[in-house]
Amino acid sequence: MNELGEAAADAVLARLRNAHSPGTRPVLGVATGSSPLSLYRALARRRNELPPLRAFALDEYLGLPPGHSESYAEVVRREIVEPLALDAGHVAVPDGSAADPERAAAGYEAAIAAAGGVDVQILGIGNNGHLAFNEPGSALDSRTRVVRLEESTRQANARFFASLDEVPTHALTQGLGTIRAARSLVLLASGEAKADALAAALQGPVTEQVPASILQLHPDVTILLADGAGAGL
Numbered sequence: 186m187n188e189l190g191e192a193a194a195d196a197v198l199a200r201l202r203n204a205h206s207p208g209t210r211p212v213l214g215v216a217t218g219s220s221p222l223s224l225y226r227a228l229a230r231r232r233n234e235l236p237p238l239r240a241f242a243l244d245e246y247l248g249l250p251p252g253h254s255e256s257y258a259e260v261v262r263r264e265i266v267e268p269l270a271l272d273a274g275h276v277a278v279p280d281g282s283a284a285d286p287e288r289a290a291a292g293y294e295a296a297i298a299a300a301g302g303v304d305v306q307i308l309g310i311g312n313n314g315h316l317a318f319n320e321p322g323s324a325l326d327s328r329t330r331v332v333r334l335e336e337s338t339r340q341a342n343a344r345f346f347a348s349l350d351e352v353p354t355h356a357l358t359q360g361l362g363t364i365r366a367a368r369s370l371v372l373l374a375s376g377e378a379k380a381d382a383l384a385a386a387l388q389g390p391v392t393e394q395v396p397a398s399i400l401q402l403h404p405d406v407t408i409l410l411a412d413g414a415g416a417g418l
């Protein structure tokens with residue numbers, strides 16, 4: 186895992202360095218989930234190599250009380266902002282408790298655009314081929330919006346909650362079009378549970394049924410696999 190994280194950190198740091206233009210902060214897109222954790226640990230060890238950044242998270246559950254330990258705002262704070270010593274004022278997560286979530290989604294897109302777009306987007310992949318919370322059937326040019334979670338996704342994420350009932354049914358997520366607009370993508374995956382999704386994403390047709398198949402459309406994708414995730418390739 187250390188190796189996976191170190192290799193991913195090399196890719197991310199090199200791209201952030203290249204992205205740097207005077208007077209602006211490079212923009213890092215961050216993902217939650219277990220897959221990128223080794224990368225965050227590597228970046229924490231090498232935090233002196235990180236330029237001052239802006240960061241945008243991919244997604245957030247809808248309807249969890251603010252401060253809930255499994256809200257992605259909290260996960261991002263705990264697993265990314267604090268270990269990497271990022272400036273919390275420059276880190277954004279979609280507002281899952283907004284009174285008008287669609288409006289919050291539009292505002293989030295506008296904030297990414299105002300920051301100059303994402304330079305490097307870190308990604309994991311769901312067992313069903315989802316990216317962020319873009320479930321199968323998501324339009325390939327979709328933008329940040331409210332989505333309903335598949336039951337299989339709720340079940341996969343139930344391990345973080347006391348029971349399946351507590352897992353939200355909806356989320357705010359950057360769209361596949363938003364993710365594709367990032368200048369570089371760095372995807373990490375580990376474990377055999379991801380093998381079928383990765384094979385479909387990388388070697389099957391580009392289709393809404395496999396959201397991660399958009400990786401085939403992007404000119405700068407780095408994919409780092411461990412522990413059988415590449416078994417289907």
Ligand code: GLP
Nearest residue numbers: 216218219220309310311317318
């Ligand atoms: C969640 C997240 C995704 C993540 C996926 C896989 O549903 N919204 O961004 O890629 O799960 O998570 P893990 O890396 O823990 O397998």
